[in-house]
Amino acid sequence: MTFLKKKIFKIISKEAQLSGVRAFVIGGYVRDSLLKRKSKDIDIVVEGSGIELAERVALTLGATVSVFKNFGTAMLKWHDLEIEFVGARKESYRASSRKPIVEDGSLEDDQLRRDFTINALALSLQEEDYGRLSDPFNGIKDLENGFIRTPLEPDTTYSDDPLRILRAIRFASVLSFSIVPESLESIKRNRERIKILSHERINEEINKILLSPIPSVGFRLLESTGLLELILPQLLLLKGVENIEGKGHKDNFSHTLQVVDNLAKHTDNLWLLWAALLHDIAKPATKCFEPNIGWTFHGHDFVGAKMIPKIFNQLKMPMNEKMKYVQKMVQLHLRPIALVQEEVSDSAVRRLLFDAGEDIDDLMLLCEADITSKNENTVKKHKSNFSVVREKLIEVEAKDAIRQFHNPVTGERIMEIYDINPGKEIGIIKEYIKNAILDGVIGNDKDEAEGLMELKAKELGLVKR
Numbered sequence: 001m002t003f004l005k006k007k008i009f010k011i012i013s014k015e016a017q018l019s020g021v022r023a024f025v026i027g028g029y030v031r032d033s034l035l036k037r038k039s040k041d042i043d044i045v046v047e048g049s050g051i052e053l054a055e056r057v058a059l060t061l062g063a064t065v066s067v068f069k070n071f072g073t074a075m076l077k078w079h080d081l082e083i084e085f086v087g088a089r090k091e092s093y094r095a096s097s098r099k100p101i102v103e104d105g106s107l108e109d110d111q112l113r114r115d116f117t118i119n120a121l122a123l124s125l126q127e128e129d130y131g132r133l134s135d136p137f138n139g140i141k142d143l144e145n146g147f148i149r150t151p152l153e154p155d156t157t158y159s160d161d162p163l164r165i166l167r168a169i170r171f172a173s174v175l176s177f178s179i180v181p182e183s184l185e186s187i188k189r190n191r192e193r194i195k196i197l198s199h200e201r202i203n204e205e206i207n208k209i210l211l212s213p214i215p216s217v218g219f220r221l222l223e224s225t226g227l228l229e230l231i232l233p234q235l236l237l238l239k240g241v242e243n244i245e246g247k248g249h250k251d252n253f254s255h256t257l258q259v260v261d262n263l264a265k266h267t268d269n270l271w272l273l274w275a276a277l278l279h280d281i282a283k284p285a286t287k288c289f290e291p292n293i294g295w296t297f298h299g300h301d302f303v304g305a306k307m308i309p310k311i312f313n314q315l316k317m318p319m320n321e322k323m324k325y326v327q328k329m330v331q332l333h334l335r336p337i338a339l340v341q342e343e344v345s346d347s348a349v350r351r352l353l354f355d356a357g358e359d360i361d362d363l364m365l366l367c368e369a370d371i372t373s374k375n376e377n378t379v380k381k382h383k384s385n386f387s388v389v390r391e392k393l394i395e396v397e398a399k400d401a402i403r404q405f406h407n408p409v410t411g412e413r414i415m416e417i418y419d420i421n422p423g424k425e426i427g428i429i430k431e432y433i434k435n436a437i438l439d440g441v442i443g444n445d446k447d448e449a450e451g452l453m454e455l456k457a458k459e460l461g462l463v464k465r
Helices: 003-019 028-034 050-061 107-112 139-145 154-160 163-175 181-189 191-196 199-210 215-224 227-231 252-264 270-278 300-314 321-332 335-340 346-369 376-400 411-418 424-438 446-459
Strands: 022-026 041-047 065-068 073-078 081-087 089-092 101-104 122-124 288-290 294-296
Touching: 003 022, 003 041, 003 050, 003 081, 022 028, 022 107, 028 041, 028 139, 041 050, 041 107, 050 065, 050 073, 050 081, 089 107, 154 163, 154 181, 163 181, 163 191, 163 199, 163 215, 163 227, 181 191, 191 227, 199 215, 199 270, 215 227, 215 252, 252 270, 252 346, 270 300, 270 321, 270 346, 300 321, 321 346, 335 346, 335 376, 346 376, 346 424, 411 424, 411 446, 424 446
Parallel strands: 041 081
Antiparallel strands: 022 041, 022 122, 065 073, 073 081, 089 101, 288 294
């Protein structure tokens, strides 16, 4: 425990005593401390007013406190710590909502309403038993065994608040724990209850699964419990292997999860991980058997890119630059792979750099994660080829500065020289110059570009003013 955490706990203990209330550290911080995981979020449950205790502690620390009276909570930020105070409570639920009916309660009542035994652990901040662990549901044993288990009968826990269904899977993925069989069966029985959750809450859990050390753990649980069908059915279409004339294709669902796992070892870029999850999403729509070749998925990169906005809209995810980034990664994910299968020309590299721009490094990470062959020689060969492509990218970028490409001839310059208004001729000339630079016909140089402009303008019948 760091000095700051020791200090804050002592201050909370003292202020609770002066206020005549009892306070406890509860939930995730206790769990993570026992697992030797770092945690900056601390939850304090108070047998009394959490808001009043938070205000007293904030005054002592000279810190600012944010009060949320509707929820009966207060948040105090101090250095890099976020400490949330809440009064102990007991809850009851209605079938149509995950919003509970709340009453004041004791520590024991509060522990009963917790989602999992490992999150019901509490440490006393009372002077007489400071640091004593309260573990009414054998959460320590479940921590040791790596089990996700509910304090109450699982049907009650999951039906009352179906967000706990997704949290169970998220914790299993993040902590590499197993969900106990009775809880797993209950999740299957209650999976339809997630329909009352907002898309935002669902997406938050899916994002955390994607950011876990081995995301496939979470996605395989989502698939086996029937939840994936309700959240992202397009992924399920990737499952299975079809055979014709003794030729079969790989299971694209398993391949996709392997790609996500490979990528998760090297990045915590959430949107690049989304791109990995969706990079082959159009394979079912483009699958075709050609007798002399076997199974093909021609155009699945372009079709997949077109599917991204619909999927983001379906999930109520942001339809902004993040979505466009995922779309771009899906559309380009075959381009570096195509380069390693043929001689790497400067022209092909320039075009890749132009299309990928500042995201070229992310694209290369995705493409290298896409190598999932079980044949070690094949993997070594592809990785070696990718090294060649990376070297070529560096070489061409240093020479031609394509990554942040700006056409040396602007539309304004063309209009000025030829005394014309905006029109298609400007686009034709600029595209001609861009292609000439990318193909290596001329350098990325203003004088060379204007020379080419004059040739194309003459061809179009334009005359200098």
